Amino acid sequence: MAYVPSSELLARLANGDTRAAGRLITRAESGAAEARETLAQVYHRAGRSHIVGITGVPGSGKSTLVGKVAQLLRDRGEKVGIVAVDPSSPYSGGAILGDRIRMTELATDPGIFIRSMATRGATGGMARAALDACDILDVAGYGTIIIETVGVGQDEVEIARASDTTVVVSAPGLGDEIQAIKAGVLEIADIHVVSKCDRDDANRTLMDLKQMLTLGALTRPKADWPTPVIGVSAFTGEGVTDLLDAIARHWQLSKSSDLGRLRRRRVAEFRLQKTAETVLLERFHRGAEHVRPDLAAALADRTSDPYTMARQLVISALRKEYSNELA
Amino acid sequence: MAYVPSSELLARLANGDTRAAGRLITRAESGAAEARETLAQVYHRAGRSHIVGITGVPGSGKSTLVGKVAQLLRDRGEKVGIVAVDPSSPYSGGAILGDRIRMTELATDPGIFIRSMATRGATGGMARAALDACDILDVAGYGTIIIETVGVGQDEVEIARASDTTVVVSAPGLGDEIQAIKAGVLEIADIHVVSKCDRDDANRTLMDLKQMLTLGALTRPKADWPTPVIGVSAFTGEGVTDLLDAIARHWQLSKSSDLGRLRRRRVAEFRLQKTAETVLLERFHRGAEHVRPDLAAALADRTSDPYTMARQLVISALRKEYSNELA
Numbered sequence: 001m002a003y004v005p006s007s008e009l010l011a012r013l014a015n016g017d018t019r020a021a022g023r024l025i026t027r028a029e030s031g032a033a034e035a036r037e038t039l040a041q042v043y044h045r046a047g048r049s050h051i052v053g054i055t056g057v058p059g060s061g062k063s064t065l066v067g068k069v070a071q072l073l074r075d076r077g078e079k080v081g082i083v084a085v086d087p088s089s090p091y092s093g094g095a096i097l098g099d100r101i102r103m104t105e106l107a108t109d110p111g112i113f114i115r116s117m118a119t120r121g122a123t124g125g126m127a128r129a130a131l132d133a134c135d136i137l138d139v140a141g142y143g144t145i146i147i148e149t150v151g152v153g154q155d156e157v158e159i160a161r162a163s164d165t166t167v168v169v170s171a172p173g174l175g176d177e178i179q180a181i182k183a184g185v186l187e188i189a190d191i192h193v194v195s196k197c198d199r200d201d202a203n204r205t206l207m208d209l210k211q212m213l214t215l216g217a218l219t220r221p222k223a224d225w226p227t228p229v230i231g232v233s234a235f236t237g238e239g240v241t242d243l244l245d246a247i248a249r250h251w252q253l254s255k256s257s258d259l260g261r262l263r264r265r266r267v268a269e270f271r272l273q274k275t276a277e278t279v280l281l282e283r284f285h286r287g288a289e290h291v292r293p294d295l296a297a298a299l300a301d302r303t304s305d306p307y308t309m310a311r312q313l314v315i316s317a318l319r320k321e322y323s324n325e326l327a
Numbered sequence: 328m329a330y331v332p333s334s335e336l337l338a339r340l341a342n343g344d345t346r347a348a349g350r351l352i353t354r355a356e357s358g359a360a361e362a363r364e365t366l367a368q369v370y371h372r373a374g375r376s377h378i379v380g381i382t383g384v385p386g387s388g389k390s391t392l393v394g395k396v397a398q399l400l401r402d403r404g405e406k407v408g409i410v411a412v413d414p415s416s417p418y419s420g421g422a423i424l425g426d427r428i429r430m431t432e433l434a435t436d437p438g439i440f441i442r443s444m445a446t447r448g449a450t451g452g453m454a455r456a457a458l459d460a461c462d463i464l465d466v467a468g469y470g471t472i473i474i475e476t477v478g479v480g481q482d483e484v485e486i487a488r489a490s491d492t493t494v495v496v497s498a499p500g501l502g503d504e505i506q507a508i509k510a511g512v513l514e515i516a517d518i519h520v521v522s523k524c525d526r527d528d529a530n531r532t533l534m535d536l537k538q539m540l541t542l543g544a545l546t547r548p549k550a551d552w553p554t555p556v557i558g559v560s561a562f563t564g565e566g567v568t569d570l571l572d573a574i575a576r577h578w579q580l581s582k583s584s585d586l587g588r589l590r591r592r593r594v595a596e597f598r599l600q601k602t603a604e605t606v607l608l609e610r611f612h613r614g615a616e617h618v619r620p621d622l623a624a625a626l627a628d629r630t631s632d633p634y635t636m637a638r639q640l641v642i643s644a645l646r647k648e649y650s651n652e653l654a
Contacts (some may be wrong), residue, residue: 040632269623296596305367
């Protein structure tokens, strides 16, 4: 496959070329410098699509739900993009497909674009890349873009929040340990979903969530938007239409009120911070690369300490990388 | 409670004062500048304890196992420290206790020190703070320090690896989704544990792991150390002694071979990088604070793009923070 300049991929993207979308996302993910100017242009052109964050812990059934939502939107004639952010193997560097496999029936439909993203490096680059991917799909004409994350880990939760509408999926009957981990995740919901509501114990989870909301224990008050709690069964199909209605209502309210403007402002600030961290850490690592092993050796035998060595490493890396720009 | 300077806490720490240990860990976690000089001294004095990383996905039973291991070591007269790294609520900033509650019986024993740590900010500070906490407990005289992490998310996996001996816990019968997420985690194990092996389906998981190891599908070959796979039941107590023996054997081998030296070198390099990232990002955020909202506004209405704004933000923050040191 011949190398196509990113600028040319952008031209193809605007014509809805899904392969161009895929290749641009790959470049966004790898942080390729050549693609940055193009990604900047993508950003200028994007901003029309409805970005829906869907999150939930492993086992909550969120991936199945994402599939159902996408299918239903598709049946209505919409184009749907799915950006799935998964923890990655530290060795393979690739996303783990896992439940993505269940989506194969969707994957053959050109009106649905599915992309799994890895969490590369610990540089916060995942958030930046995932949001770039949403913009790419936005420009490619996908009206709704679902960004799916595992609801464990601060970055994953923040990414799900960096959307126009955030859906948090809870499953009935998961262990206490798993529910506890979700506590921080529950608070970001614009819409709560209880999955597997064909099960007997689902009602308990529905009531628990409603009660937490009533007591004000969960979400900070959002003017004009009483957070809905919706039971859904991927098995019987119950509730999926209700969820879609709630998503559409939230989007309407966002567009016609300050809610959306403030939300996009917050997302922009998050995105700026993540992009700046990526850019800074990337150059820091490049500048630090050759110095680090020697400093680490002094650390391993405890003749120095991490703080002294870290300061030294930072200064020599910044001096190497930024001396011209800061002069 | 009067403020005690960190240097004085260090003096108390060396006498095994657990309250001093707790307060120093709090300062390490908050990144208090006053504590850094003390933490540097802690680093110089530490390095004797055996750091055991234990990780597994939510529901794998790893916390229960940590409790059993700690109890058995305690019965043998050892002092045991436990540093548990949990995903935190984005709002409360606190660690979620969840299964830690089950450990209350241990918590009343002064020979066992348990500390839950939150994941504050997305600055990689969690890894730095967790490793500082291990050093603090090392100096306080805890011979074995267990660092427990949730096996989801790259940082959590890396922290479990930053130990002398890494134990990965798998449970039988967890869903496909959860098992898939674990794939990257399985590869870091020095010792595999299958929990809940009183259950019928545990044998299948044991066989699966053994086969993956035999086929070389899982771990890179480690000279002199065939990775054991141990079935454990917290319920019947089966296997816990075997696990302790394996942990001790791995530690002996580490001390008497290059394995341990190379491992500590790798951990030092990881730690240097994480500490440097913390130090750098901290000053970057301080320098960026006042500029960021204005730049974000231009981003929200898409009149600029994240990359251009990020470069601008980085340069003005570095100029503000580092101009003297880089001159």
